[in-house]
Amino acid sequence: MPEKVKNKVSMVTDRKLGDEWVDWDGTIDRTGPVRKGTFVGIAALAIAFLIGAVYFILWLIEPRLIEISPVLCSVLNWAAHIFMAVIALWLLFFALSAIAGTSILGRLLIIPYPVNWLLNIALRIRRIVGVSSDRLVNSFIRVHNVLLPGRHTLSPDELLVLLPRCLTRENFSYIRSLRDRFKFDMATAGGGEEARKKIKLSNPKAIIAIACERDLISGFIEVNPHIPVVGLPIMRPEGPCKNTEINKEEFESLIKKFLSIN
Numbered sequence: 001m002p003e004k005v006k007n008k009v010s011m012v013t014d015r016k017l018g019d020e021w022v023d024w025d026g027t028i029d030r031t032g033p034v035r036k037g038t039f040v041g042i043a044a045l046a047i048a049f050l051i052g053a054v055y056f057i058l059w060l061i062e063p064r065l066i067e068i069s070p071v072l073c074s075v076l077n078w079a080a081h082i083f084m085a086v087i088a089l090w091l092l093f094f095a096l097s098a099i100a101g102t103s104i105l106g107r108l109l110i111i112p113y114p115v116n117w118l119l120n121i122a123l124r125i126r127r128i129v130g131v132s133s134d135r136l137v138n139s140f141i142r143v144h145n146v147l148l149p150g151r152h153t154l155s156p157d158e159l160l161v162l163l164p165r166c167l168t169r170e171n172f173s174y175i176r177s178l179r180d181r182f183k184f185d186m187a188t189a190g191g192g193e194e195a196r197k198k199i200k201l202s203n204p205k206a207i208i209a210i211a212c213e214r215d216l217i218s219g220f221i222e223v224n225p226h227i228p229v230v231g232l233p234i235m236r237p238e239g240p241c242k243n244t245e246i247n248k249e250e251f252e253s254l255i256k257k258f259l260s261i262n
Helices: 003-012 036-068 070-100 106-110 112-125 133-147 169-182 192-202 213-223 248-258
Strands: 159-163 185-188 206-211 229-233
Touching: 036 070, 036 112, 036 133, 070 112, 070 133, 112 133, 112 213, 133 213, 133 229, 159 169, 159 192, 159 248, 169 185, 169 248, 185 192, 192 213, 206 213, 206 248, 213 229, 229 248
Parallel strands: 159 185, 159 206, 206 229
Antiparallel strands: none
């Protein structure tokens, strides 16, 4: 680690090797939650790039397609128009639902594979506008969290809450008190492999995962196609991986939405 980075880290932490992000420079992020519009805007830019690329390819191959078969050319053009229109409308309803705070199209709006596909495209495009992966993921999670819980009503034993090891004792105590109150399943996981074991053992119908953005997104992409996942990004007042905190009101609200408790 460069000497400058070592000095910055030593001023704010007593961490041991391996306890912090490899690329962390000692800066404390106090920006708070990212606006939901950040993800929606980048997703819209990604879809615009995709539509442009499809039409550019069609323009390049159209003369050859006409030579082969005018009917085939017409069919491909119509298929492309319909496909792009569906994607654009889906994104529009996605954005409107995020603003309204409820899924306008119900479960059709948050089908896991299309959601993961949109997220992956946005993660590639975000470099163009200079948005960090953590900020984009934070924004995406806040959009997804608005839309998902209301689509599922669970019994307490069907809901698994996954916790990181780095939460403060006060936050652990608070979450345990909610577990005792609402009777949901809870487990602490120190990494992806341990989280997979906990999920397999619990066999939940839905998961609330508490972690940093980079851990949340890797788990989300892997698990979400099979089990609905809601992420709750941790707050890092002392930097990553030490004495992290959660938004208690947001966490309790997610629990109540999944369990349909007013």
